[in-house]
Amino acid sequence: MANEAGSKRAAGLQTRLVQAGKNTQAPGGQAVNPPLVRASTVLFKDTAEQREMRARRGSERIFTYGARGTPTTFALEDAVSELEGAYRTRLFPSGLAAIGFTLLAYLKPGDHVLMSDSVYEPVRALAETFLQPYGIRVTFFAADGSDLEQRWEEGTRMVYAECPGSLVYEMCDLPAIARFAHARGALVAADNTWGCGVLYRPLALGADISVTAATKYLSGHSDVMMGTVSTTEAVWQPLQQRCEAFGMTASPDDAWLVLRGMRSLAARLRMHEQHALQVAQWLGERQEVRTVFCPALPSDPGHALWKRDCTGTNGLLSFELPPGTASASVDRLIDGLSLFGLGASWGGYESLVTAANMQRARSVTDWGARGPVVRLHVGLEDPADLIADLGRGMALL
Numbered sequence: 001m002a003n004e005a006g007s008k009r010a011a012g013l014q015t016r017l018v019q020a021g022k023n024t025q026a027p028g029g030q031a032v033n034p035p036l037v038r039a040s041t042v043l044f045k046d047t048a049e050q051r052e053m054r055a056r057r058g059s060e061r062i063f064t065y066g067a068r069g070t071p072t073t074f075a076l077e078d079a080v081s082e083l084e085g086a087y088r089t090r091l092f093p094s095g096l097a098a099i100g101f102t103l104l105a106y107l108k109p110g111d112h113v114l115m116s117d118s119v120y121e122p123v124r125a126l127a128e129t130f131l132q133p134y135g136i137r138v139t140f141f142a143a144d145g146s147d148l149e150q151r152w153e154e155g156t157r158m159v160y161a162e163c164p165g166s167l168v169y170e171m172c173d174l175p176a177i178a179r180f181a182h183a184r185g186a187l188v189a190a191d192n193t194w195g196c197g198v199l200y201r202p203l204a205l206g207a208d209i210s211v212t213a214a215t216k217y218l219s220g221h222s223d224v225m226m227g228t229v230s231t232t233e234a235v236w237q238p239l240q241q242r243c244e245a246f247g248m249t250a251s252p253d254d255a256w257l258v259l260r261g262m263r264s265l266a267a268r269l270r271m272h273e274q275h276a277l278q279v280a281q282w283l284g285e286r287q288e289v290r291t292v293f294c295p296a297l298p299s300d301p302g303h304a305l306w307k308r309d310c311t312g313t314n315g316l317l318s319f320e321l322p323p324g325t326a327s328a329s330v331d332r333l334i335d336g337l338s339l340f341g342l343g344a345s346w347g348g349y350e351s352l353v354t355a356a357n358m359q360r361a362r363s364v365t366d367w368g369a370r371g372p373v374v375r376l377h378v379g380l381e382d383p384a385d386l387i388a389d390l391g392r393g394m395a396l397l
């Protein structure tokens with residue numbers, strides 16, 4: 001009681017520190033980009049408003065607590081929904097988390113899921129270490145969908161596809177798969193990281209759920225992790241409820257970065273495509289190259305479906321070396337490149353290279369008789385420089 005001052009007394013330093021700088025309504029215009037809003041606690045005017053907001057948040061997207069999203073994450077959700085043609089979108093801390101949650105939200109023990117042989121490889125580990133022990137049975141089907149009917153079971157509740165597939169970009173007929181699955185009461189989910197709502201739109205082709213690793217092209221700068229799940233209105237609730245039950249949330253800082261990257265997505269993709277097609281043509285003329293994998297190439301087995309269902313291609317290209325090429329030889333090629341960074345992931349502005357282990361990445365299709373596969377992500381660099389670099393690497397084979 002050092003100070004007996006009454007109501008006129010200025011608030012103490014500690015109080016002023018808590019309350020200062022809260023008036024963020026600066027006079028003047030408005031920034032181009034949405035503000036970055038970080039929050040755990042959200043304040044309400046009075047008890048009536050708090051009650052009303054809590055009552056509405058079950059069915060509406062309302063800013064009531066940081067774990068349920070902030071205006072920044074809502075802005076990214078809306079942008080992704082726009083691209084995917086979705087009812088709504090939820091964000092996840094990584095693409096793999098988004099895939100895991102999709103499976104968890106729509107499947108329960110006793111269910112059976114049919115997964116494409118071409119899935120992003122860590123999804124196989126998810127199936128083995130979590131889904132199967134949890135009682136959700138998993139069967140892989142051929143990446144082109146040709147054996148789907150034959151592998152169908154009584155308890156099949158979901159088809160989980162990836163189109164084009166990881167590493168060698170197999171196409172499947174998603175509309176036909178969706179018709180077949182829906183006629184049997186099953187859902188269709190697709191990993192749309194390759195097409196990211198610009199080149200390919202699974203929901204428009206009949207899927208119920210579209211998942212992406214926004215880590216890749218949406219963010220576009222190799223500096224942030226993020227996953228998205230977008231759905232139709234009919235299947236939205238299970239995902240929403242599961243996310244709230246688990247307190248699933250994504251960082252507004254990361255959402256802000258992805259949103260910023262997305263503004264140039266269409267322009268970047270067009271450039272990745274042009275550069276990749278130039279590199280593909282050069283690779284196709286090399287005698288060391290057995291096959292160039294890219295569905296935009298007329299020689300690719302998925303080309304007709306790609307033409308029907310995709311609006312373009314991206315910077316991903318893989319190529320097969322002759323069977324019997326020693327792995328030390330492949331290492332020399334990769335280590336001999338100076339413009340292609342050696343690393344996994346892709347979708348940033350820069351070129352990357354990595355060896356693809358197709359034997360490990362597929363269980364339905366036997367890759368045993370084929371040569372080693374190298375995956376490129378063709379970036380925004382000058383394609384003539386990239387081709388010269390590849391030429392130097394090939395010389396070391």
Ligand SMILES: *Cc1c(COP(=O)(O)O)cnc(C)c1O
Binds near residue numbers: 095191193212215
């Ligand atoms: C990279 C990738 C993922 C996983 O995304 P992360 O954000 O790295 O977890 C999922 N699917 C595909 C097809 C990918 O290429």
